[in-house]
Amino acid sequence: MCNLNTKKKMEVINTNEVQVPSEAKYDRKAELQAFDETKAGVKGLVDTGITKVPKLFVQPSNIEDSTIHSNKNFKVPIIDLDGIKEDPIKRKNIVQEVGQASETWGFFQVINHGIPSHVLEEMKDGVISFFEQDTEEKKQWYTRDLTKVFTFNSNFDLFGAPVTNWRDTFTATTAPIPPKPEELPSVCRMFVQPLKIEDPRSRNNKKFIKFPIIDLDGIMEDPIKRKNIVQEVGHASESWGFFQVINHGIPSHVMDAMKDGVASFFEQDTEVKKQWYTRDLTKEFTFNSNFDLFRTPVTNWRDTFRATIAPIPPKPEQLPSVCRDILLEYTNQVMNVGDTLFELVSEAIGLEPNHLKDMGCAEGLLAIGQYYPACPQPELTLGTSKHADNDFLTVLLQDNIGGLQVLHQNHWVDVPPTPGALVVNIGDLLQASSLITNDKFKSVDHRVLANKVGPRISLACFFMTNCVTTHRLYGPIKELISEQNPPKYRETTIKEFTTYFNNKGLDGTSALLHFRL
Numbered sequence: 123m124c125n126l127n128t129k130k131k132m133e134v135i136n137t138n139e140v141q142v143p144s145e146a147k148y149d150r151k152a153e154l155q156a157f158d159e160t161k162a163g164v165k166g167l168v169d170t171g172i173t174k175v176p177k178l179f180v181q182p183s184n185i186e187d188s189t190i191h192s193n194k195n196f197k198v199p200i201i202d203l204d205g206i207k208e209d210p211i212k213r214k215n216i217v218q219e220v221g222q223a224s225e226t227w228g229f230f231q232v233i234n235h236g237i238p239s240h241v242l243e244e245m246k247d248g249v250i251s252f253f254e255q256d257t258e259e260k261k262q263w264y265t266r267d268l269t270k271v272f273t274f275n276s277n278f279d280l281f282g283a284p285v286t287n288w289r290d291t292f293t294a295t296t297a298p299i300p301p302k303p304e305e306l307p308s309v310c311r312m313f314v315q316p317l318k319i320e321d322p323r324s325r326n327n328k329k330f331i332k333f334p335i336i337d338l339d340g341i342m343e344d345p346i347k348r349k350n351i352v353q354e355v356g357h358a359s360e361s362w363g364f365f366q367v368i369n370h371g372i373p374s375h376v377m378d379a380m381k382d383g384v385a386s387f388f389e390q391d392t393e394v395k396k397q398w399y400t401r402d403l404t405k406e407f408t409f410n411s412n413f414d415l416f417r418t419p420v421t422n423w424r425d426t427f428r429a430t431i432a433p434i435p436p437k438p439e440q441l442p443s444v445c446r447d448i449l450l451e452y453t454n455q456v457m458n459v460g461d462t463l464f465e466l467v468s469e470a471i472g473l474e475p476n477h478l479k480d481m482g483c484a485e486g487l488l489a490i491g492q493y494y495p496a497c498p499q500p501e502l503t504l505g506t507s508k509h510a511d512n513d514f515l516t517v518l519l520q521d522n523i524g525g526l527q528v529l530h531q532n533h534w535v536d537v538p539p540t541p542g543a544l545v546v547n548i549g550d551l552l553q554a555s556s557l558i559t560n561d562k563f564k565s566v567d568h569r570v571l572a573n574k575v576g577p578r579i580s581l582a583c584f585f586m587t588n589c590v591t592t593h594r595l596y597g598p599i600k601e602l603i604s605e606q607n608p609p610k611y612r613e614t615t616i617k618e619f620t621t622y623f624n625n626k627g628l629d630g631t632s633a634l635l636h637f638r639l
């Protein structure tokens with residue numbers, strides 16, 4: 123995206139309409155200057171809609187030495203590093219291969235190098251996210267000052283090289299002195315991002331706290347690990363009501379495909395998408411903007427779809443074809459993760475592993491796809507207003523844009539996008555039905571900020587059963603009630619609770635208050 127100013131400057135070098143100047147008149151230096159001043163790079167140029175390559179990029183006609191031919195029969199060597207640490211024979215062979223490739227090619231590829239593929243994928247996405255930011259955002263990093271930890275520009279040798287290349291570049295110095303988080307752009311910072319919370323009373327008083335990440339690795343095989351994980355889940359549910367899980371068993375390619383599926387739905391042609399637009403909640407799949415549009419004081423900057431997945435699975439034709447297969451595949455896997463999470467939460471409360479599952483908590487699933495377009499004035503609005511979820515448990519998949527915040531100890535704390543992680547939070551129904559020693563496990567308020575950068579994509583899977591009218595009553599768990607700990611909530615059906623929640627809308631108050639004794 124370009125502002126008007128940028129567009130104006132670019133006209134100097136836009137050869138669509140402008141006559142290509144004759145060699146004598148051509149002022150390359152001025153063109154370079156104009157290009158550099160846009161601070162928008164080649165992408166900025168493309169964003170203005172040019173269809174011809176401006177002269178400063180045009181290679182001389184001897185671009186390729188005529189003696190050089192491309193030969194498709196050659197293959198750049200691929201070297202498998204598997205076993206390099208453990209197996210001396212393999213190592214010897216690998217050393218030979220490296221030597222040979224370095225001598226004959228100077229180039230080779232390595233596989234089994236130890237960097238997980240999801241990290242590779244996230245890294246590529248991170249690069250794209252940086253370059254696809256709004257130009258105004260990106261400009262702040264535009265510099266030719268090589269002492270900077272992070273630089274963004276187009277053609278480091280712009281004023282020295284005879285021809286300009288068709289690409290933009292960022293550089294980041296990451297070792298031997300690791301960068302401070304604020305020295306890297308947030309869209310691709312990720313792993314080094316410590317959590318920042320701001321004290322609303324003072325803009326300068328920043329605290330750093332760690333949002334819980336729980337590693338589920340070994341949960342089925344190793345009883346000691348499981349005991350520790352149960353403790354961590356208990357602790358996070360009590361103090362945060364939110365945590366992230368990694369090694370949950372859903373492959374990163376399925377998570378990525380799900381995010382793409384959500385984007386594909388919203389990025390369809392409006393006429394196609396319109397067919398799904400409805401506020402009729404009895405439908406298996408609904409698309410609309412702001413479920414509470416006519417009830418809340420302020421409208422949110424996001425569009426939403428909602429698919430009922432379980433306990434009654436939708437018929438294929440009840441889901442849009444662009445995201446049908448992945449929605450079924452991904453939610454199937456989320457049901458498995460949910461099974462584990464309900465066991466862990468049950469154990470953390472001190473109940474039998476199957477207790478919450480036996481209550482039907484893991485039977486129903488609603489998948490809610492959220493699409494937060496880039497917002498020109500994010501300070502004026504919100505992506506999703508403050509609310510707590512009206513379910514037992516939510517498993518949320520978010521992309522790497524960020525913006526989700528949790529109200530923790532009276533501070534809004536970012537839930538940092540973490541590669542491969544799922545965000546888990548306790549919903550109102552679990553808080554009310556478990557009543558763990560005076561509301562121990564909290565259904566915590568959260569919100570999503572609007573952002574200049576976008577779209578942000580998320581898929582929230584709500585474990586709840588509002589689509590079937592059961593007369594089952596949910597209330598404080600009998601095993602947890604005593605004279606010292608009397609019930610705090612009256613019993614309710616999922617239907618009654620959901621109807622109340624939906625009619626109230628996201629007005630910033632808790633639906634639980636209505637059911638409190």
Ligand SMILES: O=C(O)CCC(=O)C(=O)O
Binds near residue numbers: 490492526569570
């Ligand atoms: O988009 C998100 O990250 C969260 C959305 C959310 O809180 C919800 O759908 O309840």
Ligand SMILES: [Fe+2]
Binds near residue numbers: 511568
């Ligand atoms: Fe939510």
